[in-house]
Amino acid sequence: MQLFTIFGNPVSHSKSPLMHNLSFQGLNYDGVYTRYKLEDGSELRQKFFDLKIAGANITVPHKQHAFDACDELDEFAQKVGSVNTIVNKNGKLYGYNTDAPGFLKAISEFKNIKRVLFLGAGGTAQSTSIVLRDAGYDVSILNRSIGRLERYEKEGFKTFTFENFEMSEPFDLVVNMTSAGLEDESFPCPIEILKTVVPTAKACVDVIYGKVTPFLKFAQEQNKPTKDGSDMLLYQGIIAFEYFTEHKFNFSEIKEEMQKAFKI
Ligand code: NDP
Helix, strand or coil, rough: EEEEEEEEECCCCCCCCCCCCHHHHCCCCEEEEEEEEEECCHHHHHHHHHCCCCEEEEEECCCHHHHHCCCCCCCCHHHHHHCCEEEEEEEEEEEECHHHHHHHHHCCCCCCCCEEEECCCCHHHHHHHHHHHCCEEEEEEEEECCCCHHHHHHHHEEEECCCCCCCCCCCCCECCCCCCCCCCCCCCCHHHHHHHHHHCCCCCEECCCCCCCCCHHHHHHHHCCCCCCCHHHHHHHHHHHHHHHHCCCHHHHHHHHHHHHHCC
């Protein structure tokens, strides 16, 4: 029996154990997935070996520690500097990022999307902006504070703060990449900016899942197609499961089992 876990703090709310255990069970794979509240991220590597873990997901606030804990990094994880999935292969830790491809897959249902505006410039926006650009999207970043924007500017993205924002052409997709609305009822940016960018957008997406945030509510009031972060969560989980089980199962058969976690 192989042991898998999610490391984070907090982890009590995480759906990952349910998603992966339903998939192990449904696909008859000899694995079990638990959760581990890790206070000190620098202990991650040692915990991995002490607990004899075969694979893990890593959530807030330990994705940077996860990156540092690995012996080998997948090319994309290396490029974006963030790891959310680790697999133990013969005593060596291999790191991957499945959040960003999960997001890319989640927005694929929206057609004719070229120009994308991210509200937020944190870790999730960082990896996701790169995967989107590699897939041919034109991504601009709007953030509350200027500090986090430097890295994006260096990488050639168009960036704005609330103070200097202007829209030369409409954005096709507007995405809340912040945690605004997660535990409060705040908008990710001033309402005046939302009133500029949302009415001309083709769709709006939030990475927060399980609730209608003020941002999504505003977009729905403008009759825009919307989606929350549930599909992103599902797809990052499926891609992680492929790594955990060394690609023994295909995407659609994992999806069939894993999506049961969203119906409970
Ligand atoms: P970070 O802490 O790295 O970044 C947070 C970002 O949000 C920063 O840009 C910050 O701006 C901004 N922000 C926070 N609060 C506010 C606010 N009240 N108003 C405006 N801006 C705000 O977070 P992550 O990138 O790790 O996570 C972002 C979101 O993505 C979270 O809600 C998380 O739950 C979600 N997520 C969802 C996943 C899924 O599978 N659905 C997977 C991973 C993450 P500033 O720089 O000014 O502080």
